[in-house]
Amino acid sequence: MRVIIFLWAAFCIAPDLIAQHQHPHDHDRTIDFPDIPGYYSLVCDLHMHSVFSDGAVWPHIRVEEALKDGLDCIAITEHIEYQPHKADIPHPDRRRAFEIASRAAANTDLIVIHGSEITRRMPPGHSNAIFITDPNKLITDDALDAYSEAKNQGGFIFWNHPDWTAHRKDGVAQLDQMHIDLIRDGLLNGIEVVNTKGYSAEAFQIALDNDLTIIGTSDIHGLIDWDYDVPHGHRPVTIVFSSDRTEDGIKTALFEGRTAVWHKNFLVGLPEYTEPLFQSSIKIVGAEYVGDTSVLSVQIRNHSDAEFLARNLSEYSFQEDHEILSFSAGSDTELRIKTGTRLGNVVLPLEVLNIVVAPRTYLQSELNIVVNSGE
């Protein structure tokens, strides 16, 4: 007996006794952000493992998790040098995990990218090369050769968890000479500013200083649901602003740095992309003055999964709210602005505290409100 709630889902008076509920969690767990002008906002997780390196699941589970989370794209990135299950899975072909995942996604919209984690001691530490064609060729003695081979295959290469305490006892991401050289030679194109649960402000600064694409990944080994407390939480993802819904579109976007990271309730990224993402997420759906007052009631709809937290930078104050506002995910919010006199247009500059555009720096944006003239 499977039960699908169709009417009053949230609080039934008489919950189900005998059969166990099949709650429609899948709906709750999808990660939703609107597209921005000119680009699709594709939700990608570009770092994950299966039993084919040190992960806990067969690769098709990564596909199923992604579909449940509403992702547009994943990259399969097994360690090629680190194979703890080798005694049981001696398969010499490092393409195997990708093949299985790829087949599992065959009749879905999910894009599965072929990648590998190049797993070396510091420097350079661990990196992911994605969009490669044959990971077997990345098994080399010299790390640099692996990076070169990945580049030769057209790979996009990003540095993983540069703040990892196994590599940096102080947890502070920092470039070694080798990283500087890799970047100079186009062998390091991106950097994880978020890996698993961790955000690294220093990695973000390195991205800004060196024009690296910012990346956030789950680096999942176990189960997404457990590690990220789904549906209450979500895995970190990279939102890729792509001109189409193809692997090529994503690749181009990554090389051009068109990304933002969604981690906990924060968006991390350049204003160039996070500003339109904020504007596409937050829409004014109505604005009119209350009675004969000069208090403007504005209906604001948040089309995204982020609860935006914004500090008022305008000259106006509000009738009900404090100067720090919140716009709940997937909700309508009413804001009452005391505009002093009745205006036809109101601009409300805001500092969006959960959109990080540089370490300790938040997006400055504004709401452009056209007052309903009525008739």
Added chain:
Amino acid sequence: MRVIIFLWAAFCIAPDLIAQHQHPHDHDRTIDFPDIPGYYSLVCDLHMHSVFSDGAVWPHIRVEEALKDGLDCIAITEHIEYQPHKADIPHPDRRRAFEIASRAAANTDLIVIHGSEITRRMPPGHSNAIFITDPNKLITDDALDAYSEAKNQGGFIFWNHPDWTAHRKDGVAQLDQMHIDLIRDGLLNGIEVVNTKGYSAEAFQIALDNDLTIIGTSDIHGLIDWDYDVPHGHRPVTIVFSSDRTEDGIKTALFEGRTAVWHKNFLVGLPEYTEPLFQSSIKIVGAEYVGDTSVLSVQIRNHSDAEFLARNLSEYSFQEDHEILSFSAGSDTELRIKTGTRLGNVVLPLEVLNIVVAPRTYLQSELNIVVNSGE
């Protein structure tokens, strides 16, 4: 800042920090039952108090509570003899509470009925007379005169909480000679089988034996939300099966005994009315055999607020379920019936354990399933 959740209501990843949620509880708390063939299923609470007798609120709150609960009809039934707030509210006109409530409901669909509680020692104890025109005339020395006057005014009179331990130390409803006489003379037309939180099997038996209309009421004095833990619980109500949405329709239905009581998760009433109510609530929305098996998958939709609990009386057993089934409120349920061979029609007799048609006796009904023939 008022927040209305519009998309992913149940589990937001990032709940609202700064503004407080305005949860759409009103939707959750409405009491919903479908109409039955020939009659509207009107949800009525026919027993309540305000500050004009011993209640805690101004009468318009009773209207607001009713609107929030989605009721079709309420009766204002102040004690006429018991006026603990008399020192503060000396108003001599017992019509006052009704007037206020009536005006508060003026621009709504809520029907407000004029009633009064006739509050006497046992026998006869307390009764409600509703559809009366002037409660002032019910203030008499002799209880019998009050009943006669109520009848003269066209009143429908029902016995309140006949199991009350202040009147019956054993909590067992029982007729005194005076009640027998009142019934004989048409001065007692109904009986509460549910009052507040209490159900009385003996009162139900009295109703059956004496052809009294069965009634369930909140008898609210304080706040509905507090006493009935809304929205997790609900007040007891009388579902009146009326040929139209008018006071007259309700009155006729009550005199003709067309009611059922909704209390906790139970419906109490004659099969004549609870059988069509069950049939209107539970609809087969699909039925087809699984693959090439003789296992029939049936989609069953419950359009009511009741979680129906039913014992299988058929010769068939189920593929997944035990012999006691549940159909969650406002939900779809899949039932897989092992019919042995593939049939075009299946009848599934059931004992509906939460529809009580007599003390310790439950509704026998059946699901008539027409198998989808395919294209």
Added chain:
Amino acid sequence: MRVIIFLWAAFCIAPDLIAQHQHPHDHDRTIDFPDIPGYYSLVCDLHMHSVFSDGAVWPHIRVEEALKDGLDCIAITEHIEYQPHKADIPHPDRRRAFEIASRAAANTDLIVIHGSEITRRMPPGHSNAIFITDPNKLITDDALDAYSEAKNQGGFIFWNHPDWTAHRKDGVAQLDQMHIDLIRDGLLNGIEVVNTKGYSAEAFQIALDNDLTIIGTSDIHGLIDWDYDVPHGHRPVTIVFSSDRTEDGIKTALFEGRTAVWHKNFLVGLPEYTEPLFQSSIKIVGAEYVGDTSVLSVQIRNHSDAEFLARNLSEYSFQEDHEILSFSAGSDTELRIKTGTRLGNVVLPLEVLNIVVAPRTYLQSELNIVVNSGE
């Protein structure tokens, strides 16, 4: 059948079918803040109405609501000049609502203060006088006389909703000459910076400029549960920092300006009081370095109902968190600080974004962390 959940309250596999749950909401709705050094933190609602002016409930409901909300003190503040129920409640003695509420609270710890709303046109508009002894004497032709009489009775007088659009079309609180005079003469001692759902930044500025005690009130007329969506939301209250749990203690505190306002998720008040309140709410319960790294794991316990939202002002960054932190209400939070080297003591300066110490100005405080030295 009353059900009390005692073990696995949050998510039972098999919720209750037949009986309706009696959820322990009362526990969830209490407003909890810790005491501060030298003072009790008493939670007070100093503005409310019953049927004895234009409210909807008998006064004892105000006591019951307060007890459910865990308040320490309420003031009954009927309009003395505005009596819309006068036709029904002609009682000439304006002390009546207080008497009833007071008696209802007799065997509880709730302190009930005698007050009245002095309800005049602008200027001066509406004010509450509390700790008065006889509101009848405040019925005067001249508003000023009412203020003087209230003062003579020892009253503490505060200006209600100075931003009310019925009085100020732009919703902006502003002193008229009469208010200036009242303040000068000690006839206006406080001001509502929060009334009902509204916060007024300008009222807060007036309080700061004129040394008025800041007040936040529900001004409840209907039901607390409905207007404030309890238990998801809460009524605004004034937290009074009192040297004892007595009416006198509260009175002294109010005259000395020892208050903060709790509204939505914001605390509003002088740093003198909100700083110790923050420090009493947030306690370090453990701090040790992770393995052999210089990453310090700190366990932080929030003993209050506020979710504190804090911007990192230190030189350090964090291993997992962004620079804006949140400390959930009634919860433990782990914060991982990258201190560069292993220290014995760490000071973490913070800007607490939901503690407003002046319009657009937030509390600057710090966490003083002593690292556990090990055994």
Added chain:
Amino acid sequence: MRVIIFLWAAFCIAPDLIAQHQHPHDHDRTIDFPDIPGYYSLVCDLHMHSVFSDGAVWPHIRVEEALKDGLDCIAITEHIEYQPHKADIPHPDRRRAFEIASRAAANTDLIVIHGSEITRRMPPGHSNAIFITDPNKLITDDALDAYSEAKNQGGFIFWNHPDWTAHRKDGVAQLDQMHIDLIRDGLLNGIEVVNTKGYSAEAFQIALDNDLTIIGTSDIHGLIDWDYDVPHGHRPVTIVFSSDRTEDGIKTALFEGRTAVWHKNFLVGLPEYTEPLFQSSIKIVGAEYVGDTSVLSVQIRNHSDAEFLARNLSEYSFQEDHEILSFSAGSDTELRIKTGTRLGNVVLPLEVLNIVVAPRTYLQSELNIVVNSGE
């Protein structure tokens, strides 16, 4: 930033914005039943798969799932003949999955049993042999040889999903001659009456008729959380009544038929074991008469995960409840019995509708209530 809620878990006024909650789900998902006199009630799942046959996870995930669910014991039961991942995992030793799982459970209280699924066409279909020492020896041409070998190794053998529509088009479990022979020869000791989501009344009848131990299993291939909607639902398990917490104890119990199955909200098993399980679950924690009435208020505590649903078989009726009672999982319930006169002892016979002791037959038990004498 990890957040652990410590005080007001259920409904915080200001839920966490910035950090994502780490809800203490693990607590909610544990399967809890009390021990019975003379035996531990050990919660066991005796049928599961990993990547070493056709499952989706590395074996240690099965251990982690079991620990999260609070199980006492699992059996690893790979198909030995069906190895769809053989191209990737060519390991010839069928003991491998058990070895890995066993090592993963090394420092826990979880008992891991060595088993294998003997996967043959009908007859005999699929069976699990558990407590075996070397599954490799079960790879035989003749199914009967595999059963004999399993028996030689001391195995307990039970028939899996005898109602499977791949084997029985009508979904009706039925013995073939071969099964009759296996049972006669001690080569079939138990039968799944519950597999995955399915309950088979006919399998239960076969168990009763042939003295087979009744078994319920998850037969998990994917993820427990997904297939059983944890924490809202739970996997089916076998509760084994064992004299100690050892593998030997469980083995003896299984051969002696000391089991019950927990599936959805039903317990399935012989009254010999389900009666004491009900009695251990339901405890009277107080009983006294209300005031001077003969209405007995009884406090009943349910120590189990089952919501018991019981039909009153006594001569008494109740003051508030209907004749079908429910006792919520992990909760206290008050029942008010109208005993007519005040008694010192009350026996309340019940039919427990969610304890199935034979197809369509429910446990008859009784509550023995000793009235508090007070003084």
